[in-house]
Amino acid sequence: xxxxxxxxxxxxxxxxxxxxxxxxxxxxxxxxxxxxxxxxxxxxxxxxxxxxxxxxxxxxxxxxxxxxxxxxxxxxxxxxxxxxxxxxxxxxxxxxxxxxxxxxxxxxxxxxxxxxxxxxxxxxxxxxxxxxxxxxxxxxxxxxxxxxxxxxxxxxxxxxxxxxxxxxxxxxxxxxxxxxxxxxxxxxxxxxxxxxxxxxxxxxxxxxxxxxxxxxxxxxxxxx
Numbered sequence: 179x180x181x182x183x184x185x186x187x188x189x190x191x192x193x194x195x196x197x198x199x200x201x202x203x204x205x206x207x208x209x210x211x212x213x214x215x216x217x218x219x220x221x222x223x224x225x226x227x228x229x230x231x232x233x234x235x236x237x238x239x240x241x242x243x244x245x246x247x248x249x250x251x252x253x254x255x256x257x258x259x260x261x262x263x264x265x266x267x268x269x270x271x272x273x274x275x276x277x278x279x280x281x282x283x284x285x286x287x288x289x290x291x292x293x294x295x296x297x298x299x300x301x302x303x304x305x306x307x308x309x310x311x312x313x314x315x316x317x318x319x320x321x322x323x324x325x326x327x328x329x330x331x332x333x334x335x336x337x338x339x340x341x342x343x344x345x346x347x348x349x350x351x352x353x354x355x356x357x358x359x360x361x362x363x364x365x366x367x368x369x370x371x372x373x374x375x376x377x378x379x380x381x382x383x384x385x386x387x388x389x390x391x392x393x394x395x396x397x398x399x400x401x402x
Contacts, residue, residue, distance in 0.1 A: 187214040188250075189342050189373040190235070190266075195244035195254075197234040204230045206397040207244070212342065217364070217374045219384040222394040228377040229271065231394070232344045235375075236268045237261050249341065265293055267340030271347045271377075273331040277320040281311055281330055284319060288334035296341045297370045304333040307363050325356035329363070342373035349383045361386055 190212040198204040204227045212218045220228045233239040235246055237258040246254040253261050262268070276284050285301050292298035305312035308329040319327060328348060335343060348364070349357045357380070364387050367374060378384040384391065393401045 188212070189214045189216070189248070190375065191245070191247040192231070192235070193245045193247075195231075195234060195241055195246060197230060197239050197241045197244075199230075199239065203242070204397050205234060205241075208394075208397065208399060210392050210399060210402075212373055212375050214373055215371045216389045217368050217376060217387050219388040219391045220375065220377045220394055221379070221381070221384060221391050224379075226394045227397040228394055229346055230397075232268065232270075232346050232375070232377060235261075235344060236266065262338070265296065265339070265341035267335040267338055267343040269328075269331050269335050269343065269345050269348070271350060273324075273327045275319040275322075275327050275330050275334065278318060280316045280318055281322075282315040284330055284334050285337050288338045290338045292339050293341060296339055297372055299336040299339055301337060304336050307336070307366055308333055308359075310359070323356075325352045325360070328352065329360070332363070336367075340372075342375065343367075345374060345376045345378075347377055347379065349378065349380050357383060 188211055192208055192210050195208040196203060196205055208231060220231060222228055230239055234241050237256055241254045245252055248264060248266055253264065276287065310326055311329055311333060319330065322330065348360055352360065361383055368387060390402060392399050
């Protein structure tokens, strides 16, 4: 947990986390912390371990040692669906929307009841956050641009009413105008008080949003 001198609640904590794929170890004694209402950016080159960090938090990659705690509860031995039910949202870089379902149907799949003490997200609220989606409620996911699909993936996670959200490369591959729209939406998320852990290689995009930045090199935090 945070030291006794801090007054800010730790939403998410990683302590001495090790993880990888088979015999290939990617994370080496990784320590980081996301506090309530904070936007923290994981920066670093491709292959540094940023995406693996998010997957290890969500249980998609099994940690080999160390601890992951969410709202004080240890979650590194839980299944991904159990972690999601506790209120930790995850938007992978690949988006993974349901291509055959409409925008509204994708959102309906992700919807969960509001949680005490957490900003409540309804369909209308996410349409206000992402106005592009409001005019395409009946459009199938397969007929959306990459930027629109990424917005939908974030919106679908938000209607699950998470206490914190993990975002993997939200600006990757997007046109500059869509990057600006994404940055504006994430600023609104920050203003709402949602805790966000964000992997991002675009320094300008990250710098506009971050309260703190962890730079990861070769599976370790090099600077904070």
